[in-house]
Amino acid sequence: MPFEHLSPVLADALAARGYEALTPVQLQVTEAEAKGRDLLVSAQTGSGKTVAFGLAMADELIEDGRLPFATSPLALIVAPTRELALQVSRELGWLYARAGARIATCVGGMDASKERRALNQGVQIVVGTPGRLRDHLERGALDLAALRVAVLDEADEMLDMGFRDDLEEILDATPETRRTLLFSATIPKPIVQLAKRYQRDALRISTVGEDRGHGDIAYQAVTVAPADIEGAVVNLLRLHDAETAMLFCATRDNVRRLHASLVERGFAAVALSGEHSQNERNQALQALRDRRAKVCVATDVAARGIDLPTLSLVIHVEIPRDAEALQHRSGRTGRAGKKGTAVIIVPYPRRRRVDGMLRGARINAEWMDAPTAADVRQKDQERLIEKLLAPVEHEPEDLALAQRLMAERTPEDIAASLVRAHRALMPPPEDLLDNGPRGRDATGRPERGERFERPERGGDRREGFEDAVWFRLNIGRHQNADPRWILPLLCRRGHVSKNEIGAIRIGPKETMFNIPRAIADRFAEAVVRTANQDGEDDSGVAITPAPDGPTWPPRRDKGSGDRAPRSTLGRAPGGERSGPRGPRGPAGPGGNERYKPKPYGQRSPRRPAK
Incomplete structure (x- = not known):
């Protein structure tokens, strides 16, 4: 019997649930070495941690096959x-x-009043969130004097969310004789410090292998132009056609915007974020479980604890904020031995x-370009052919209808109508502005010849660009x-057309481009409005x-790529002077008025006092 070392009531429950064997983390927390000891456990998301600590605390709770009557909780899970x-x-x-x-x-x-009534009636196990448990504790509704086991589930995430004070107040209210179990996907330094304070001689258990990425998850990194992110999301959803997919955004505003775009x-x-009520969240999750919805757009915190088979x-x-967030997000799939796919959409400037x-x-991820509309249509054709050629038993009514159609239309007409009806049920794929570099060198980097062509020394000779203003991007060939x-990024940020953008010169760490002086002020104001507080857009481009x-050829800066090139004041894009030099300040008679840009929230360095 695979559960002979467990309590009979728990073994029967596992067997009735369909368990044939324990997962690695469940097996290790129930071994003789772990019995009665504090545990510090790190295991991958979806590895069965909940059942694991349920089994681990059984020795402190079960007496003669049952939990004893208790007026105050015996076990607390946070x-x-x-x-x-x-x-x-x-x-x-x-x-x-x-x-x-x-x-x-x-x-x-x-309803907090219902929770207080349940606590007053006597319960053996309490499960809750830090804020609500602390509230009940301070109001006297939660008595932890008789607590035997305290469990912190996803402890690293609770510390990241700012619950440290709540956790400390809750644990300080428990007896020193309690048993403390800390379960987490990762064990960063704050978790180690918390364990040293509240655990005694804790047994360290880790089922995370040397390859920290989930073995059942295939990682893909899809490179896109910043303006193509939303189109890439649409094409990825259409290409994979997953039974259920989860999309992660950083903020609730972005969740709202992407959700509305996909529904349209x-x-x-469905959407999940901090702005949704508990009732709305329950309805969204139920729609996913009932297959009425196939896509969930969520923030990191809102997706915590969601288990969709x-x-x-x-x-x-x-892009996730760090490697731990990447693992937590990706761990929503590839659970309980099932295969999953995690795709990271990488704007070109963020590839490094x-x-x-x-x-x-x-994590060994496969780097690839975003799927095109042609890729999606090809995959649709393969799926449709596979579906239609699959063996199936037809009902007599269906056969009678097929014979009627064959009598009135040719087989080609019927098949074409079937394909058209099938295609109409699915959202159309998106045509992307760009699908990545056309060539790569032996190291996998984009070929420089595809990146930059040296312009003629006369600069941009198009009409209207004889008098132009230069701007700088904080990205170059290295990004x-x-x-x-x-070009699409500049059009979107500056609210201009591509015909209003002049020469584009790409250096190692920065890119220079010019705009006709007549629209330079309008372009600069639009750039400020479309930037965040750091002067960048969502992909980090400033x-x-x-x-x-610019100077020509671009010099290789020893320091930051944002440092301005050698001064060429008063020169036209090609390097010739645009007029005779005057005294200090604006150009003299015959010269052009120098463009004085508006501040972008960055102060100029002060000159040292003489």
């Missing part, structure tokens, strides 16, 4: 989010059902950062800068004035 706490409560409910356990759930967004395109999508695709629409993040997480995606213009 989780970072409502969804995770509710999921833990459901899992412990079936695991301890045969032992007669009474479980109370205390989470934000629920025809996707069955059919989730097979995770798309990081915005993502490359370093993947190396730090020891895979390419005119094919820089546009700043460059009144000195």
Whole structure:
């Protein structure tokens, strides 16, 4: 019997649930070495941690096959989010059902008075979020004097969310004789410090292998132009056609915007973020479980604790803040031995950062270009042919209808109508502005010949650009800068057309371009409005004035790529003077008025006092 070392009531519950064997983390926490000891456990998301700590605390709770009557809780489980706490409560409910356990759930967004009544009636196990548990503790509704086991689930996430003070107040109210179990996907330094303070001789258990990435998850890094991110999301959803997909954004505003865009395109999508009530979140999750929705757009925190068995695709629409966040997000798929796919959408300027993040997480991702509309249509054809050629038993009514159609139309007409009807059910794919560099060298980097062509020494000779103003981008060849995606970005940020953008000169770490002086002020104001507080857009690209213009050829800066090139004041784009030099300040008679850009929130360095 695979569960002979467990309590009979728990073994029966596992067998009835369909368990044939324990997962590695469940097996290690129930071994003889772990019994009665504090545990510091790191295990991958989806590895069965909830059942693991349910089994680990059984020795302190079960007496003669049942949980004893208690006027105050014997076990306390703290989780970072409502969804995770509710999921833990459901899992412990079936695991301890045969032992007669009474479980109370205390989470934000629920009726606090009902929770207090449940606590007063006597429960053995309490599951809750830090804020609500602290509130009940301070009001005297939660008595932890008789607590035997305290469990912190997803402890690293709780510290990241700022719950340290709440956790410390809750743990300080428990007896020193309690047993403390810390479960987390990662064990950063703050978790180690918390363990030293509240645990005694803790047993360290780790089921995370040398390859920190989930073995059941295939990672893909898709490079796109910053203006193509939303189109790439649409094409990825259409290409994979996952039964359930989850899209991660960094803010609730971006969740709202992307969700509205997908619904408008025809996707069955729901949204999860901090602005949604508990009732709305429950309805969204139920729609995903009932297959009424296939796509969930969420923030990191809102997706905590969500367990969807059919989730097979995770798309990081915005790059995670670090390797741990990448793993937590991706861990929503590839659970319980099932295969999953995690796709990171990488704007060209952010490729180096993502490359370093993947190396730090020891994740081997496949780098590829975003799928085109042609790729999606080809995949649609393959799926349709496979579906139609699959063996199936037809009903007599269907055969009669088929014979009627054959009598009135040719087989080609019927097949074409069937294909058209099938295609009409799906959102159309997007035509991307750019699909990445056309060639790469032996190291996998984009070929420089595809990136930059030396202009003639006369600069941009088009009509209207004889008098132009130069601007600078904080990206260059090292960040895979390419005119094919820089041009759409400038049009979007500056609210201009591509015909109003002059020469584009790409250097190693910066890019220079010019705009006709007549529209330079309007372009500069639009750039400020479309930037964030740091003067950048969502992909980290900053546009700043460059009144000195570029030098040619571009020199290799020893320091930052944002430093201005050698001064060429008073020179036209090709290098010739545009008029005779006057005294200091604006150009003299016959010269052009120098463009004085508006400040971009960055102060000029002060001159040292003489």
